Amino acid sequence: MKKVLIATEKPFSKQASDGIKALLQEKGHKVRTLEKYTDVNQLYEAVADVNALIVRSDLITKEVMAHAPNLEIVVRAGAGYDNIDLDAATQKGIVVENTPGQNSNAVAELVFGMTVMYIRKFFDGSTGTELLGKKIGIQGFGAVGRCVARIAKGFGMEVYALDTFAPEEVFEKAGVHHVKDINELYKTCQFISLHIPANSETVKSINYELLSKMPKNAVLINTARAEVIDEEGLIEMFQNREDFGYIADVAPKNKDLIAERFPKRFFFTPKKCGAQTSEANNNAGLAAAVQVNNFFESGDKKYQVNL
Numbered sequence: 001m002k003k004v005l006i007a008t009e010k011p012f013s014k015q016a017s018d019g020i021k022a023l024l025q026e027k028g029h030k031v032r033t034l035e036k037y038t039d040v041n042q043l044y045e046a047v048a049d050v051n052a053l054i055v056r057s058d059l060i061t062k063e064v065m066a067h068a069p070n071l072e073i074v075v076r077a078g079a080g081y082d083n084i085d086l087d088a089a090t091q092k093g094i095v096v097e098n099t100p101g102q103n104s105n106a107v108a109e110l111v112f113g114m115t116v117m118y119i120r121k122f123f124d125g126s127t128g129t130e131l132l133g134k135k136i137g138i139q140g141f142g143a144v145g146r147c148v149a150r151i152a153k154g155f156g157m158e159v160y161a162l163d164t165f166a167p168e169e170v171f172e173k174a175g176v177h178h179v180k181d182i183n184e185l186y187k188t189c190q191f192i193s194l195h196i197p198a199n200s201e202t203v204k205s206i207n208y209e210l211l212s213k214m215p216k217n218a219v220l221i222n223t224a225r226a227e228v229i230d231e232e233g234l235i236e237m238f239q240n241r242e243d244f245g246y247i248a249d250v251a252p253k254n255k256d257l258i259a260e261r262f263p264k265r266f267f268f269t270p271k272k273c274g275a276q277t278s279e280a281n282n283n284a285g286l287a288a289a290v291q292v293n294n295f296f297e298s299g300d301k302k303y304q305v306n307l
């Protein structure tokens with residue numbers, strides 16, 4: 001019997017949470033939940049005796065790990081694991097896993113929900129534009145990027161994608177233009193949708209130099225991470241290009257300044273909600289529970305990210 005904590009500042013749906021507990025309990029594990037916590041001390045206290053942690057965007061720092069002497073595995077129910085200190089985990093021999101692909105459709109659908117609202121002028125009755133025949137560039141062609149391509153094709157868009165890691169067959173199978181040069185992607189596409197992780201190579205990489213290459217009526221869509229944007233460059237782009245709009249599920253630090261100076265040219269969700277559908281909660285949450293079970297049952301580490 002292992003002790004498992006589901007620690008989610010932004011909780012899963014009740015159905016997903018019950019499902020996760022049931023899967024773990026079936027294997028004899030003891031499960032507790034810590035939801036909507038407001039103070040890191042609550043997390044420190046809750047991890048004191050646990051062997052496994054299931055989290056979402058919760059910050060699992062070196063300090064959290066220091067309060068969890070029995071911790072063997074952390075599963076991030078989702079794709080991005082920039083919220084977990086991988087080096088600290090590795091040093092302590094803690095396995096970190098994610099659940100790739102499980103919430104990707106939810107994020108991709110939000111890309112288009114926000115984009116249609118933006119190009120239809122927030123439904124204020126004035127004349128908007130359509131997506132049919134427009135070019136969209138997908139930066140990062142993993143699970144989310146590929147869902148974005150599928151939906152974009154449904155809208156009749158021309159789809160371009162860039163990913164330094166994905167093999168050629170992936171682009172062929174998706175029926176999209178494979179772009180190998182990032183400048184080319186930004187020069188070609190009126191819409192750019194970001195699906196890259198936040199890491200040492202990508203942080204602040206979306207800068208003015210790149211954005212300024214975008215064609216007229218450029219729209220940048222960010223459902224990835226706020227940190228990949230160079231905010232100074234973003235403000236410069238807003239200033240120099242009156243046709244530019246920015247839509248994000250991960251609001252920038254400068255959101256109030258943008259709201260004041262560039263009204264109607266942005267949309268930011270009040271709270272990150274790309275993966276907040278019951279389907280994505282079930283998919284990612286249940287996958288995390290199965291991964292914890294498999295790890296304790298057979299040592300399976302298929303989705304380990306701190307290799």
Ligand code: 3PG
Pocket residue numbers: 010056057058077078079080081103224272273274275276
């Ligand atoms: C992810 O990386 O999977 C998404 O950003 C979802 O994050 P969330 O679980 O905090 O909603």
